[in-house]
Amino acid sequence: MAKVKVRIRGKNGKITTTKTVVPPPKPGGPSGKTYRTPRAEFRAEYMSGSKHTMAEGTAKKFHEALDKAGEYMRRYEGLKSFAGNGMKMPHVERFVDYLINRYVSEHTGRPLTDKSIKDILGQFRKVLLVVGKEHMLRDYASYDLKVTREDLERPIAFPAEWSTERAAFQARMEEKAEWIGAAAELGLAFGLREQERIRSQDMLTKVNGEYFATYKCGPLLSVTGRQLTERYGPTFRDRLELVQEGKEYLIVQGAKGGRNRPAEMYNDVRRAAVERVRNYIQTHKAEHRQHMSIIPDRFSLQEGRDRYGDAQEKCGGTKGNLLHSHADRHWDAQYLKAQGWSDKEIIEDKGHSDPRKIAYYIPRK
Structure with missing residues (x-):
């Protein structure tokens, strides 16, 4: 498990840095094989194990984000790969727009909250880091996501009943x-x-x-x-x-x-x-x-x-x-x-x- 420094570009061009943990690629690098879906490719070529040394909860979120991104790229963009020349910045921009404006949760039947979208994009950023395309995803404020500490720190006001x-x-x-x-x-x-x-x-x-x-x-x-x-x-x-x-x-x-x-x-x-x-x-x-x-x-x-x-x-x-x-x-x-x-x-x-x-x-x- 490697901790890496990430450079994130905002909509106004300002660059901020942060650190995150990414799964190590499998020894030897990509095999050159062709896979049916982007998520199948990523699991086969870049993951070193089912949990890829992340904490259990983080691994679960990572898999969920990988599945959502992979399914979108296959279904709506016709892509079979995250790496190489397959995925471009417009694909990533349309994926973010899909999460914000079109995605409906299969469990609740409602759109995703800004916090849920942030969690998905935070894990998807790790995918981009591993394939060397981290520059394609901008910061959350650029997408008008209300996910600052002030936005998220909202204690629940419980009704009397x-x-x-x-x-x-x-x-x-x-x-x-x-x-x-x-x-x-x-x-x-x-x-x-x-x-x-x-x-x-x-x-x-x-x-x-x-x-x-x-x-x-x-x-x-x-x-x-x-x-x-x-x-x-x-x-x-x-x-x-x-x-x-x-x-x-x-x-x-x-x-x-x-x-x-x-x-x-x-x-x-x-x-x-x-x-x-x-x-x-x-x-x-x-x-x-x-x-x-x-x-x-x-x-x-x-x-x-x-x-x-x-x-x-x-x-x-x-x-x-x-x-x-x-x-x-x-x-x-x-x-x-x-x-x-x-x-x-x-x-x-x-x-x-x-x-x-x-x-x-x-x-x-």
């Missing part, structure tokens, strides 16, 4: 499957992202300076910092200093960028949500024996994530009506603020490292 609507949504999720309902309850209690709520079930505590943790929904056992690091990654080790004597924590797994973390079970709501997930797994061992997680063994992680997302959509949950994991995170952050938590504590609980992120959750007076 939101709690009632969220409870009705929870009931619909319970009807889909018990494991889906348990994951939704856990997600609301802790303000977890979708992947975090279907992968988290283990607990951590500290007694007399010694750590005790469960593993794969097992009993609390003595564990060292090194063992925790091996299980949950180096960023989890760095967050162990947040663990206070005598308090209980949920070990949040599947976090964005691999930043797994302990989240304090500070009230009965959080504690009950964790106990429900653990009890469900332990009483349904025949279906969860292999991984001992909330996802049934018959599903892979990706399939479990898709099942949860499909259930959420079929139950009427969207970002627009605030019945979504995104809204759950904002709700919990604002609730923690009302309980007297500091901005730093809230940011840590939500898994961020940048203190400025608090402006994304908490309205400023």
Whole structure:
């Protein structure tokens, strides 16, 4: 994985620089073979593996952007290659126009938000970098995309009836499957992202300076910092200093960028949500024996994530009506603020490292 400096040209000709991470090309360079689609060509000639050494979430976004760009170039421009003389700047300009003015999401039936378009173009820029055509994509302001920090930091103003609507949504999720309902309850209690709520079930505590943790929904056992690091990654080790004597924590797994973390079970709501997930797994061992997680063994992680997302959509949950994991995170952050938590504590609980992120959750007076 290579970190490279990118030069981005604005509409007024001004050049700005930034850094990004791009997948390394396969050893030996392009083979010269002809492929049926641009995305097939890119995967075959430039990717060194299925995850190409990126973090899981970044890899998923990269694949989605590659698919959208590749399908557009094949379907609307008749191209079979991103590289060589196949793709020109007008193709890129028309692709951006397609995302802004013509693309409709197959999941929601609505146009993409500026933030979603920015995410796609940010990953597509990596494709252009690898094939040596990064100059073809201008900065976001050139396309009139409102994606500055000020644009994106818009805390949600929840209507008075939101709690009632969220409870009705929870009931619909319970009807889909018990494991889906348990994951939704856990997600609301802790303000977890979708992947975090279907992968988290283990607990951590500290007694007399010694750590005790469960593993794969097992009993609390003595564990060292090194063992925790091996299980949950180096960023989890760095967050162990947040663990206070005598308090209980949920070990949040599947976090964005691999930043797994302990989240304090500070009230009965959080504690009950964790106990429900653990009890469900332990009483349904025949279906969860292999991984001992909330996802049934018959599903892979990706399939479990898709099942949860499909259930959420079929139950009427969207970002627009605030019945979504995104809204759950904002709700919990604002609730923690009302309980007297500091901005730093809230940011840590939500898994961020940048203190400025608090402006994304908490309205400023």
